[in-house]
Amino acid sequence: MSALLDFVKFNELSNWSVAHLLQNHFNYNKDFELVKIGSFLKRNKTQVIVDDNTTYKRVTIKLYNNGVFLRDTEIGKNIGTKKQFSIKEGQFLLSKIDARNGAFGIATNEVDGAIITADFLAFDIDKSRINPDFLVLITTTKKFMQFAQSASSGTTGRQRIDESKFLNTKIPLPKLDIQKQIVENYQNKINLANEQGQKAENLEKDIEEYLYSKLGLEKDNNSKSNNLLNFISFEKLMVWSCKDILDNLSINSIHFKTYSLNQKPSLFVDIFRGKSPKYEDNSKSIILNQKCNRWNDLELEHSKSVNDEWFEKLDKKFFTQEGDILINSTGDGTIGRATCISKEFKNLIYDSHILLLRVNQNEINPLFLTYFINCDLGQKQIENIKSAVATKQTELGINNLKNLQFIIPDIDIQNEIANTIKEMKNQIKFLNTESKNNKQLSLEEFEKEVFNEA
Template identity: 30%
Template sequence: MTKITNKFLHFANYKDIPNWSVQYADEEDLGFTKKYPMARIGSFLVKSQDVIEVQDDIEYKQVTIKINNGGVVPRNNGATIKGLKIGTKRQHVVHAGQFIMSKIDARNGAYGIVPKELEGAIVTNDFPVFDVDAEKIVPQFLVLISTTDNFIEFARKCSSGTTNRKRIDIDAFLNQQIPLPSVDKQEEILKEYNANIESAIQKRNEIQFWASESQEFIHNKLGIKVKEAKKVESQLQFIHLKDTMTRWDAFVETFAIESKYKIENLGRFLLSISTGMTPPTSHPEYFDGDVKFFTPSDLGSEKYLDFSSRTISNIAITNKKARIYHKGDILFVGIGSTVGKVGIVKDEIVSSNQQITGFTVDSKKINPEYVYYYLLYNREITTADQSKTTLPIVNQDKICKIPIVVPPIEAQKEIVDFLDNMYKTAKNNEKEIPLLERKALMSFESQIF
């Protein structure tokens, strides 16, 4: 016998026809558990009507929302903006504790709760703001539900518009049903989630603390004192023509460090130094081979460089269209916003682009790993002589002139051992953080799906 399911009529505005589908005419089955009562989102959210006209002579705070449950944060790094510079004059005022979403990025998990520090900030109509009935739902509970993969897929389906400006249908959002246990049960579910998230946050804080401790340790161990740079300004300055090829500044800068140990130029300990180069892109045979090709984005997270986002072929090396470095060499970012980042080559042969300079340290005179840690934790020293025009640059000559403190070999080894232990602990924490975050999410989803 054929089962016939009847539904009530539904109406859609003409402007909403692109959104219309049977999938969410009522609400979509997102696979939620049936052990709790279901409730429409619109039954505990009420759209805020606190609207103002922006005044030209008043300073305003603005709001944005990070995707993937990244939080509600101030725009412009927290800086206020005069109303005169705000194009849309009709804006909504947000209040702490309200639920807020991005129409455009709802399909990317851009939902959140307005924090206290953003009380009174303003948003355009593209960021709907809702008062939450706290007697029915804990705001964080709603945020977590709305940022699950299943809910984000629902948001994607009911968003329409041009490719990069698709907006969610607010009526469909408010009509969607979600499981709604008692507030006490919601808080119980959130307790386990938050415990795992707090552990992840604590480990992040520990990593930052250890990085700070490591820098303080090496400074104290070496007795380093950095003298502040002085700007020597004058109306008329002279510079050799040959120097304009690498350096032209508006002022002369002096820089010096003190230490209880001998200070030498880094170049005294280098057996070789060379700057990388990118093979001609017109030759596809030079790329996607077996040789790792490092760029600045590949440096910074690991002591030993094990991953590169790009590779080149042995043909590029044979045809001398790339420069190579060997196991144990140190790579130094000498051009760009991340100047001073370093790493140690792990493989027998690697290459790099022209933003990176590689050098071989004479291990008979100085510990290469000590050099790595010295450069890592003393970027204010290693980049002090960078050019101050357009792109920051520390070229080969400036690298060779980096002042490096040279304690006895035994002290170098002690520094390396201590920092290795700190590094390993930090790396272990880095591995645990995503596991804790995943555990938190799984504990929450196991309760609602």
């Protein structure tokens, strides 16, 4: 507030808290009436005395308006607080402690009849004044969370919302028909975003099917053979484990040969393990870690700064070159993610939890091989390595990487596959970006409509 003096009408003075008054002085659409929250929300205090022999449902309200969900069910004898309140489907619930962080929501059928302690408030919604979907939307906005914050007091971390202040807070409320139209406009954007997201998911599945088809595989062929006898050429026998042998039988193409890097060393130039870094704050040099290496994408914002002198002394052969493949070598949920290095990501160094595979580009299209590693066929082989290790920290390692089986068609076919999948991936990226933008735009347009701001 830049003004030295700010004025409020006496008939709008709901309480004497200056902070509360200033917080609730805001821009809004003047076509809409300002009404007290308490004019459409009425506290419901249906008390329940917890019986030791009865099983009760209990709820959780997620932060930032992410909904009301069933937390658990518990027998009464294990519930310490015996005086609680019953809730029903369709009520508006909030957490007194976390309302300032957006812990609001509408009770669903799943939690109908659940019990809540005095740290939660349940309200009946006057549907003749407010559309429940509009209520959900307006509680999603930053402005509404600011209202909840201004109505909360107490020590940091244990602030509780003051029910009276909250119910006396005024919000802009259009007429029901306008509420309905605003909700429909919002939902149309959300539906479009969901459609775009679904198209992206379908394209991901199409990529797998396309890859299987071009490589001469049936989708069901990746299951283990049920034959009583299975045969494998001695020259392809890389390990003596029956499990690994049977798993590798599933990667047989009807069109092309299957090789490991060990079986055909001409496929690669070198493999490097990353370096153990010497970290230093505020330096110019950076090092990549597993978090940077996504699914054929690098996110440099997760990189760490390292000592410039240490960085300059590194052998330049270890630095990324166009066409190199970075593969995460450790970690549950991160192992096996691969990225093909493009021009903009040359001359980068990576830590010891990442492997660099430098292929012979006369025989291997590195983008094709990256897609193969990232697909179901590649990831299942890496998963088999994980399941064979008893320790908590799974290591892909250079030797394990050399034993992975790859279907290697002629280079022209590799190029065709790589280009086709790249185009499909670009479509997926576009659809996901549009979906994200439409979701954000839907809320921004709602806030602009109601509060004259985004």
